[in-house]
Amino acid sequence: MTARKNHILYLCKGMALHIPGRITAYAALMYFVFGTTWLHAQNKAIVSGVVKDSLGQPVADVLIGREGNRQAATYSDSLGRFSCTVEAGKNTDIYFYHPGFISQKRNVLLKPGEELKLLITMRGSASSNLGQVVIKEQGHNLQEVNTLDPKVVKDIPMPSGDFNAILATQPGVVTRSELSSDYSVRGGSYDENLVYVNGIEIYRPQLINQGEEEGLSFINPDMVQSVDFSAGGFEAKYGDKMSSVLDVTYKKPTSFAASASGSLLGGDMHVEGTDASHRFTYIAGIRYKTNQYLLNSLDVQGSYKPRFADAQVYMTYALSDKWELDVLGNYALDEFNFVPQSENTSFGTISQAYNFNVQFLGQELDRFQTITGATSLNYNAGGKLKMQFTVSAYNDNETQNFDILGDYLISALQNNGQVGYAIGQGLYLNHARNDIGGMVYSFQYNSSYAFSRSDNLLWGAEYQRQDFASTTSQWNLVDSAGYSLPYSNSILNLQNVVKANAMLDVDRLEGFAENIWHWQTADTGLFTLTAGVRGNYSDLNHEPVVSPRATLAYKPNWKKDILFRLSSGYYFQPPFYRELIQPDGYLNTSVKDQESIHFVGGADWNFRAWNRPFKFVVEAYYKDLVNVIPYNISDVYINYYPDLTAHGYAEGVDMKINGDFVKGMNSWFSLSVLNAKYKINNANYYLYYNSYGQQILPGVTANTTVADSAKHTAGYIPMPTDQEVTASLFFEDYLPRFPDFKVHLNLIFGAGIPFGPPAKPPYADTLRTPFYQRVDLGFSYLLLGRKGQVKKGFTRYLKTVWVGLEVFNLLQANNVISYNWISDVSGRQYAIPNYLTAREVNITLSVAL
Incomplete structure (x- = not known):
């Protein structure tokens, strides 16, 4: 058993909900868990931007989430673009996760109404987990899983x-x-x-x-x-x-x-x-x-x-x-x-x-x-x-x-x-x-x-x-x-x-x-x-x-x-x-x-x-x-x-x-x-009876000489x-x-x-x-x-x-x-x-x- 500090990752409200085509079960878990809950906060700020790989190509289907209150999921689109809402006046860690790259994290502190644009570069192609980020099983499963x-x-x-x-x-x-x-x-x-x-x-x-x-x-x-x-x-x-x-x-x-x-x-x-x-x-x-x-x-x-x-x-x-x-x-x-x-x-x-x-x-x-x-x-x-x-x-x-x-x-x-x-x-x-x-x-x-x-x-x-x-x-x-x-x-x-x-x-x-x-x-x-x-x-x-x-x-x-x-x-x-x-x-x-x-x-x-x-x-x-x-x-x-x-x-x-x-x-x-x-x-079985009409049960019936039998269909x-x-x-x-x-x-x-x-x-x-x-x-x-x-x-x-x-x-x-x-x-x-x-x-x- 290992001690672990549970940090709950909560995801941001953003674009239309979807499930990427071929992501790992862990990314799917995070989507299902938090993809249907919406942010309600009075003081808001916007974080948007583009996610690219080390060659400068856009990366789609990057899961983007933050720590704080539970939010709905957002993913980068086919051009790598994303946008999510965060609570203003708070230091917020935003995570960028994709099973084909190393996870990234950015800390932001924004004023009400402020919009911050980010350029995120995802490096490497070895999939990783989110380190100390632990997801709690409180979302919905869209499949029978x-x-x-x-x-x-x-x-x-x-x-x-x-x-x-x-x-x-x-x-x-x-x-x-x-x-x-x-x-x-x-x-x-x-x-x-x-x-x-x-x-x-x-x-x-x-x-x-x-x-x-x-x-x-x-x-x-x-x-x-x-x-x-x-x-x-x-x-x-x-x-x-x-x-x-x-x-x-x-x-x-x-x-x-x-x-x-x-x-x-x-x-x-x-x-x-x-x-x-x-x-x-x-x-x-x-x-x-x-x-x-x-x-x-x-x-x-x-x-x-x-x-x-x-x-x-x-x-x-x-x-x-x-x-x-x-x-x-x-x-x-x-x-x-x-x-x-x-x-x-x-x-x-x-x-x-x-x-x-x-x-x-x-x-x-x-x-x-x-x-x-x-x-x-x-x-x-x-x-x-x-x-x-x-x-x-x-x-x-x-x-x-x-x-x-x-x-x-x-x-x-x-x-x-x-x-x-x-x-x-x-x-x-x-x-x-x-x-x-x-x-x-x-x-x-x-x-x-x-x-x-x-x-x-x-x-x-x-x-x-x-x-x-x-x-x-x-x-x-x-x-x-x-x-x-x-x-x-x-x-x-x-x-x-x-x-x-x-x-x-x-x-x-x-x-x-x-x-x-x-x-x-x-x-x-x-x-x-x-x-x-x-x-x-x-x-x-x-x-x-x-x-x-x-x-x-x-x-x-x-x-x-x-x-x-x-x-x-x-x-x-x-x-x-x-x-x-x-x-x-x-x-x-x-x-x-x-x-x-x-x-x-x-x-x-x-x-x-x-x-x-x-x-x-x-x-x-x-x-x-x-x-x-x-x-x-x-x-x-x-x-x-x-x-x-x-x-x-x-x-x-x-x-x-x-x-x-x-x-x-x-x-x-x-x-x-x-x-x-x-x-x-097509299953049938037989019951056997002696001359007294008693069903023959081995070890129970005294007279075990078979005088009659009856065929039954198994139910x-x-x-x-x-x-x-x-x-x-x-x-x-x-x-x-x-x-x-x-x-x-x-x-x-x-x-x-x-x-x-x-x-x-x-x-x-x-x-x-x-x-x-x-x-x-x-x-x-x-x-x-x-x-x-x-x-x-x-x-x-x-x-x-x-x-x-x-x-x-x-x-x-x-x-x-x-x-x-x-x-x-x-x-x-x-x-x-x-x-x-x-x-x-x-x-x-x-x-x-």
């Missing part, structure tokens, strides 16, 4: 310590495990979320079964400049997934900085800087994580040795004032070694309580290695046309090996909590030797052209090549009371036997075009229409698809600061490797693209309470799931059934309020309601991520007399999600897990870097030093992530819950240079 503050990530107390912790408290987002960075959005699966870093698509590992095995997500919080997130209804420039988009942009530093932090769960370091000419910038980071300390609180005891590490670098070099070269690289290695010893789990109800005790032999050895590299050539002449050429590659190598023998005993629990009589005994042996290797190559072209200040066109194209190969060998042996299940008096039966080799080569072409229009009504209300179309073709299923998408935003000229949005689009998701794997381990290459139609309506309201800024956002949505692949989830692993298809819907409401509940500290509360169901096409069932209600809170506070002592509270509540006994297809997943509820509390104190503090010796080289204490799962909630199903010899099944981590304490130390 929310801008998040990346600096708050390290303030959120979460065991994962992952960047995706910032998503866990966003409306519409569901996370079920503090050990995993996976998330679902509005009823979608984990694989329906797009993640971009600097325009490069990021991929998830394929073989991870449990959150314990999962390491670091790709995104390094120390390197992040801006974050945009959309929970649905996103525009055509984003790719082909059905649920959400996380668009992250890494920093382009303007000066040297470095940081290091450590805790009981790992550590990280980063360094950033630029050369004297600001033509070359670099930022690099390394991270190490071990959640061994957390895993020791699980019911399954043993020797956990998880080791997760990665290294990243992002560099830019300005070849000229028009051309820039960017390079992004990442290497990640995750190793999970586990030797289980025992498990002791209590489960059931008050009237029927059981104890599950297991003694283990064996071990698990997993290794996941990924390498990502990308190079971009950017053209920006400071005018209407901008272009980007990108080549990227992703390499994935994963191995999963385990042989684990468990000797179990199921006993009834007495009223005093003591273990009573045994009701089931047996053993199971789980075996796996799985490998997967893959490469994804991509060649991209993206461009934009500003026809005018209110008419901007974006377009792009991409060729992608996917090569994957896998070997799967896994099976389970279950023995109950000396009989292997399913029982046979002649052979030894194994369960869930998968032995397969598979290879996949796919070529894909995709492209998009979209336009952004702005216009004002007679009463000076503002309309913004973003409309576009996206298309893709794959030689896997030879299915060309076209995806139209549009968003209409309206900002009425009301006293209240409110904006309305309507979005709709047709979204296709071409099958990736994971979606093609059948339960038998082989690939189904005849799978068609998944399809959904989004309808989203919402509103933003900026208001003030207690003389502090607040923002309330509400969205209602309906997703028509035209064609989806049925699946179920075990822990974090998704089992797809690509030989089946389904249709359904997801509907709900998301709400969020954020603002300064404590002065100067940003907090928020989110609430979501969801209803997601699907129906498997709508809850989707695996149908969490009906979720609520989350992130709250920050400080001690009034000791403002350098801060408190961070993170609260997450979620209703149960569907589950059921193992079945194919998953017709029986209609039971519900218990509520997910979690409270994490963090404390931080600024040891070095306080106002007026004298630094001596080596501390003169340190900017800040923070020390922290975190309490995870403060309320000691027993959250369930999945179930193991154990059958006795009569066929009766018991659902053994797998609980997540218990209460733990973590100590952190962070240093910034």
Whole structure:
């Protein structure tokens, strides 16, 4: 955690509102935040002039703003001209920002009615942030995209310590495990979320079964400049997934900085800087994580040795004032070694309580290695046309090996909590030797052209090549009371036997075009229409698809600061490797693209309470799931059934309020309601009855001789991520007399999600897990870097030093992530819950240079 002095940048009233054609997400954030609020002051002065580059050519689309009261945005026009109003009689800093140049600042002090003309020269072409200028999220989003503050990530107390912790408290987002960075959005699966870093698509590992095995997500919080997130209804420039988009942009530093932090769960370091000419910038980071300390609180005891590490670098070099070269690289290695010893789990109800005790032999050895590299050539002449050429590659190598023998005993629990009589005994042996290797190559072209200040066109194209190969060998042996299940008096039966080799080569072409229009009504209300179309073709299923998408935003000229949005689009998701794997381990290459139609309506309201800024956002949505692949989830692993298809819907409401509940500290509360169901096409199942007309239930019905059967058509069932209600809170506070002592509270509540006994297809997943509820509390104190503090010796080289204490799962909630199903010899099944981590304490130390 670093101390930072928040200077709020407020923008000036000026020319007609618009959005430049191809600006960075950070510049777009500043526009959206402040572009719809107007200056009202009695004593005014005018600042106008021209912005040029080092060659004397005019620079368009320069964002111009000042510190003071919040104002509307203004940009330089195609001739570099600008004009804005400032308050007279005050020293005012005016900032000039453009992603292709070094930011400039001018201080002015003007008399009432005075007009000052400036000539601003923008130098260099390495993009930079605004130094100490921090933008508060109080503006409007004209697209279905929310801008998040990346600096708050390290303030959120979460065991994962992952960047995706910032998503866990966003409306519409569901996370079920503090050990995993996976998330679902509005009823979608984990694989329906797009993640971009600097325009490069990021991929998830394929073989991870449990959150314990999962390491670091790709995104390094120390390197992040801006974050945009959309929970649905996103525009055509984003790719082909059905649920959400996380668009992250890494920093382009303007000066040297470095940081290091450590805790009981790992550590990280980063360094950033630029050369004297600001033509070359670099930022690099390394991270190490071990959640061994957390895993020791699980019911399954043993020797956990998880080791997760990665290294990243992002560099830019300005070849000229028009051309820039960017390079992004990442290497990640995750190793999970586990030797289980025992498990002791209590489960059931008050009237029927059981104890599950297991003694283990064996071990698990997993290794996941990924390498990502990308190079971009950017053209920006400071005018209407901008272009980007990108080549990227992703390499994935994963191995999963385990042989684990468990000797179990199921006993009834007495009223005093003591273990009573045994009701089931047996053993199971789980075996796996799985490998997967893959490469994804991509060649991209993206461009934009500003026809005018209110008419901007974006377009792009991409060729992608996917090569994957896998070997799967896994099976389970279950023995109950000396009989292997399913029982046979002649052979030894194994369960869930998968032995397969598979290879996949796919070529894909995709492209998009979209336009952004702005216009004002007679009463000076503002309309913004973003409309576009996206298309893709794959030689896997030879299915060309076209995806139209549009968003209409309206900002009425009301006293209240409110904006309305309507979005709709047709979204296709071409099958990736994971979606093609059948339960038998082989690939189904005849799978068609998944399809959904989004309808989203919402509103933003900026208001003030207690003389502090607040923002309330509400969205209602309906997703028509035209064609989806049925699946179920075990822990974090998704089992797809690509030989089946389904249709359904997801509907709900998301709400969020954020603002300064404590002065100067940003907090928020989110609430979501969801209803997601699907129906498997042409799906039937049978119920069996004995001679007494009783339905045969294994382990329950005494007479199990089948005398009759009845065929039923499967109806709508809850989707695996149908969490009906979720609520989350992130709250920050400080001690009034000791403002350098801060408190961070993170609260997450979620209703149960569907589950059921193992079945194919998953017709029986209609039971519900218990509520997910979690409270994490963090404390931080600024040891070095306080106002007026004298630094001596080596501390003169340190900017800040923070020390922290975190309490995870403060309320000691027993959250369930999945179930193991154990059958006795009569066929009766018991659902053994797998609980997540218990209460733990973590100590952190962070240093910034």
